[in-house]
Amino acid sequence: MITIGxxxxxxxIFNASGPRCTTLEELQDLNRSMSSxxxxxxxxxxxRIGNLGKRYWQNDLWSINSxxxxxxxxxxxxxxxxxxxxxxxxxxxxxxxEDNIKIINGLQxxxxxxxxxLSCPNIRGKRQVAYSYDMMEFYLRKIFDEDSIDSTFGxxxxxxxxxxxxxEISEIINEFKTEIDFVTCVNSLGNGxxxxxxxxxxxxxxxxxxxxxxxxxxxxxxxVSKFRVLLHNSIAIIGCGGITTGQDVKDYLSLGxxxxxxxxxxxxxxxxxxxxxxxxxxY
Ligand code: DHB
Numbered sequence: 001m002i003t004i005g006x007x008x009x010x011x012x013i014f015n016a017s018g019p020r021c022t023t024l025e026e027l028q029d030l031n032r033s034m035s036s037x038x039x040x041x042x043x044x045x046x047x048r049i050g051n052l053g054k055r056y057w058q059n060d061l062w063s064i065n066s067x068x069x070x071x072x073x074x075x076x077x078x079x080x081x082x083x084x085x086x087x088x089x090x091x092x093x094x095x096x097x098e099d100n101i102k103i104i105n106g107l108q109x110x111x112x113x114x115x116x117x118l119s120c121p122n123i124r125g126k127r128q129v130a131y132s133y134d135m136m137e138f139y140l141r142k143i144f145d146e147d148s149i150d151s152t153f154g155x156x157x158x159x160x161x162x163x164x165x166x167x168e169i170s171e172i173i174n175e176f177k178t179e180i181d182f183v184t185c186v187n188s189l190g191n192g193x194x195x196x197x198x199x200x201x202x203x204x205x206x207x208x209x210x211x212x213x214x215x216x217x218x219x220x221x222x223x224v225s226k227f228r229v230l231l232h233n234s235i236a237i238i239g240c241g242g243i244t245t246g247q248d249v250k251d252y253l254s255l256g257x258x259x260x261x262x263x264x265x266x267x268x269x270x271x272x273x274x275x276x277x278x279x280x281x282x283y
Pocket of ligand 1: 042066067068070093117121122187188
């Protein structure tokens with residue numbers, strides 16, 4: 001058993017928020033799979049259709065997405081929070097602080113875990129709060145002032161690239177070490193652009209999207225490793241980014257991750273990816 005906050009996971013591998021976790025059928029598939037938790041698509045106060053046009057593309061190396069927070073609205077994820085065979089975690093990506101506070105207060109007590117996503121790169125005019133230190137500190141202060149949160153609580157962070165960024169972000173997160181149970185590193189690399197032949201690989205958002213897949217493994221491993229040294233040891237780190245093999249899972253765990261999430265490989269292979277990865281880490 002793996003313990004993160006109040007959650008008990010049967011193993012260290014589960015789905016990343018994003019692919020195949022928006023609808024009830026998709027959440028039921030995750031329940032039947034070997035994913036050790038059910039993590040939902042990031043939700044907003046109101047349901048959203050998301051960005052228009054083709055919004056996902058991948059090849060063996062990369063994926064690009066600009067879904068634009070298509071989701072069924074936070075109340076759907078609250079109303080379907082019971083009766084699962086494994087921990088149920090809701091990813092929250094309100095469009096502003098007020099929305100985040102409303103959603104977190106509403107989910108609180110109903111769901112096992114909350115992963116507050118401060119790192120969505122795909123909404124025009126909305127910054128990635130995780131890249132704005134003062135704003136991130138302000139958000140966290142307000143959220144934890146409002147209410148004490150019983151649900152296991154974590155943050156989904158953007159990928160960082162400068163050592164000083166890791167130090168500054170860690171100082172902020174460590175201030176809230178009694179409230180924050182985990183951080184997930186990393187979200188996709190924002191505002192990438194890929195060509196499919198002579199065309200942009202996606203139509204949505206002018207072709208710009210978050211980059212995931214095998215190619216971002218070193219960024220994820222680097223982020224987990226930096227944060228494991230800098231964050232208080234009561235804060236678990238969940239590794240995410242570029243996992244395609246059991247060895248990748250082992251590498252994240254050996255660098256200090258308590259668990260890992262799988263995004264692009266789950267999108268590509270469906271729920272069988274969890275069984276494959278568990279088999280590969282056991283043998
Ligand atoms: C979306 C993409 C993200 O990387 C994220 O963290 C949240 C939402 C999206 O485009 O739907």
